Amino acid sequence: MTDRKLYAEALKARENSYCPYSNFATGAALLAKSGKVYRGCNVENAAYGPTNCAERTAFFKAVSEGEREFEAIAVCGAVQGQVPDKACPPCGVCRQVMSEFCDGNFRIILYDPEKGTKAYTLDEILPQRFDLGEYK
Numbered sequence: 001m002t003d004r005k006l007y008a009e010a011l012k013a014r015e016n017s018y019c020p021y022s023n024f025a026t027g028a029a030l031l032a033k034s035g036k037v038y039r040g041c042n043v044e045n046a047a048y049g050p051t052n053c054a055e056r057t058a059f060f061k062a063v064s065e066g067e068r069e070f071e072a073i074a075v076c077g078a079v080q081g082q083v084p085d086k087a088c089p090p091c092g093v094c095r096q097v098m099s100e101f102c103d104g105n106f107r108i109i110l111y112d113p114e115k116g117t118k119a120y121t122l123d124e125i126l127p128q129r130f131d132l133g134e135y136k
């Protein structure tokens with residue numbers, strides 16, 4: 001699975017975004033080590049707080065299907081109705097969820113205007129992360 005293909009899956013996932021409050025539509029495609037791809041979109045709520053980001057939707061779908069090991073996630077986002085033309089980096093809460101299941105080499109694939117996609121590692125976007133395992 002190439003980064004471009006995974007990013008294309010994220011764009012497909014974004015088509016199902018439910019974002020009547022922010023009008024900001026996001027999509028994610030999570031590649032498990034099993035080879036399966038799990039799509040996610042943002043799902044908003046009138047009470048705002050229960051809103052789920054695209055990345056967490058993808059993670060929770062995958063984990064609830066028994067997946068525990070992951071290679072990469074592609075993420076896209078833009079105002080609803082517009083084609084994403086810049087990177088949409090994951091929010092802090094989603095980075096923490098990635099941290100629960102992924103090591104520092106886990107790859108986050110974002111849009112790049114010049115190259116199409118650009119990959120970052122979890123270590124790069126979440127340095128000094130909280131890891132309970134360190135204290136045991």
Ligand code: THU
Nearest residue numbers: 022024026042053054089090091
């Ligand atoms: N959102 C995501 O889906 N992923 C992120 O990492 C940041 C934000 C969603 C949440 C909300 O539905 C909308 O984008 C605007 O914040």
